[in-house]
Amino acid sequence: MPRIIQNITDAPAQKHTLIFNDIQVILKLRFLSTIESWIFDLEYGDNTIYGVKLSVGVLHIASSNFPFDFEVYDASGNGTDPFRLTDFSSGRCVLYLYDNENMERVRGTGVPLL
Amino acid sequence: MATQSYQESGFEDKDETVSVGIGGFTALVRLTDTYIRTIELPTSYLEDGTHIMDQIILNPVEITITGDVSDIHIPGSSSVDAVEQDTQNIGEIGQYKQEKSPSQQKINDDIIDSDLDDEDSDNQYTASEGLQKSNQTEFADHMKSLQDSKSLFSIEMPDRTYKNMAMASLELDYDNEGNSTGFTIVASQLRFAITKTEAIAKNPSAGLGGQTKSDKDKGTQEPKEDPGKSFLSYLIED
Numbered sequence: 001m002p003r004i005i006q007n008i009t010d011a012p013a014q015k016h017t018l019i020f021n022d023i024q025v026i027l028k029l030r031f032l033s034t035i036e037s038w039i040f041d042l043e044y045g046d047n048t049i050y051g052v053k054l055s056v057g058v059l060h061i062a063s064s065n066f067p068f069d070f071e072v073y074d075a076s077g078n079g080t081d082p083f084r085l086t087d088f089s090s091g092r093c094v095l096y097l098y099d100n101e102n103m104e105r106v107r108g109t110g111v112p113l114l
Numbered sequence: 115m116a117t118q119s120y121q122e123s124g125f126e127d128k129d130e131t132v133s134v135g136i137g138g139f140t141a142l143v144r145l146t147d148t149y150i151r152t153i154e155l156p157t158s159y160l161e162d163g164t165h166i167m168d169q170i171i172l173n174p175v176e177i178t179i180t181g182d183v184s185d186i187h188i189p190g191s192s193s194v195d196a197v198e199q200d201t202q203n204i205g206e207i208g209q210y211k212q213e214k215s216p217s218q219q220k221i222n223d224d225i226i227d228s229d230l231d232d233e234d235s236d237n238q239y240t241a242s243e244g245l246q247k248s249n250q251t252e253f254a255d256h257m258k259s260l261q262d263s264k265s266l267f268s269i270e271m272p273d274r275t276y277k278n279m280a281m282a283s284l285e286l287d288y289d290n291e292g293n294s295t296g297f298t299i300v301a302s303q304l305r306f307a308i309t310k311t312e313a314i315a316k317n318p319s320a321g322l323g324g325q326t327k328s329d330k331d332k333g334t335q336e337p338k339e340d341p342g343k344s345f346l347s348y349l350i351e352d
Contacts, residue, residue: 002344003337015329019336028329057345073344096344097337105350 002071002096008088020099023068023113029054029088036083040070045114055081059098065111067100125274136179136299137267137279139256141187141249147271148178175276175303177269183253184294250295257284257299269301278304 003020005027012031017024026043038054044066052060056079059069072082073094087093104110135142154171214222247255260267261281269279279301287296 001339001341002347002350004340005337006335007332009330009332011330012325013327013329014332016332017334019334030325033325059346071344071346094344096340098346098350102350 002098002102005070005095005097008095010085010089012085018097020068020097021101023100025068031085033085038082038087042066044068047114053081054093054095056093059106067103067111067113069098069103069106071096071098125276136269137256137260139253140189142181142183142253142297143187144179144181146178146180149271150176150178152176174305176282177271177276177279177301177303179269179299179301180297182294182296183250184292185248185250187249253297254286254295257281257286257297266304276303278306280304 005016005018007016008014008029012033014029016027016029018027019025023044028041028043030039030041031037032039039051040054040060041051042049042061047064047066049061049064054060054070054072056072056074059071061069073096074080074092075094076092082088082093084092088095098106100110100113152173154173156169160166160169261284264280266278266280269276280303281299282302283298283300285298289296
């Protein structure tokens with residue numbers, strides 16, 4: 001089962017610290033009003049990924065070889081990516097976290113943990 | 115940050131009291147002064163609605179001066195020039211003065227016979243006395259140093275004085291017959307743009323919607339497993 005990331009508000013820059021299965025991740029979400037998109041930065045151990053755009057129905061950081069990933073679910077059924085400041089706070093979009101056990105299923109094998 | 119740039123003025127009005135000449139050298143005769151200003155114009159067809167100012171390119175001012183330098187320089191007199199221009203009859207001689215009397219003629223002859231035209235006399239003053247370097251040499255040295263030092267100087271033209279001129283070409287013709295130096299100087303103007311800056315505004319755009327603020331810390335959470343379905347949950351199902 002993927003995990004839900006809660007407490008995403010309508011602040012255009014927010015920082016979430018996620019802890020699961022002895023893994024700690026710092027997730028920074030940002031909303032860019034000029035291009036109507038949400039992007040995120042990720043810190044896992046010494047590695048960082050910057051500026052990944054959130055889209056519906058895809059895993060976002062597969063090539064990074066991190067033991068986890070993210071997916072956005074669109075509750076309205078339209079399939080539109082998160083494009084409004086209130087998309088997460090209203091519940092239209094939900095951010096899911098796939099932890100290391102889930103990703104082992106997806107990949108077929110595990111990746112090193114930091 | 116907003117920036118503006120503009121050109122500093124390339125010329126100034128002539129100073130009535132001080133003559134600038136060519137880079138400060140005035141003991142020369144200018145035979146011709148030529149002012150050339152070219153513009154690059156587009157030859158191809160321009161698109162409808164094009165901003166004309168962007169298509170017309172001004173080239174820098176170019177001044178060509180030809181002239182002569184010799185060892186004796188006598189500056190022209192404006193009053194003599196004025197009289198020479200006036201060729202009209204200003205009067206008619208009605209009566210001549212009487213011939214000199216013998217005693218008056220003798221005083222005349224005494225002056226002429228005096229030592230003044232004796233070449234060995236100390237009363238003589240020749241053109242080269244009192245000068246360290248001849249005027250021609252001074253002129254040549256002055257112009258060559260303006261070129262060698264790559265310095266910018268001012269040139270006085272009949273209408274105004276042009277600043278920031280660099281000597282593009284210097285031609286000196288040493289005339290051994292007439293003991294003078296003919297010259298042709300071509301000078302081009304260097305143009306400078308001055309950049310101005312302004313401080314950034316505190317709230318540059320209302321539409322940013324708080325994006326320039328720092329992160330809001332939402333604290334730590336342990337994401338819980340969700341019983342509902344996400345789009346990709348089929349990837350991890352048995």
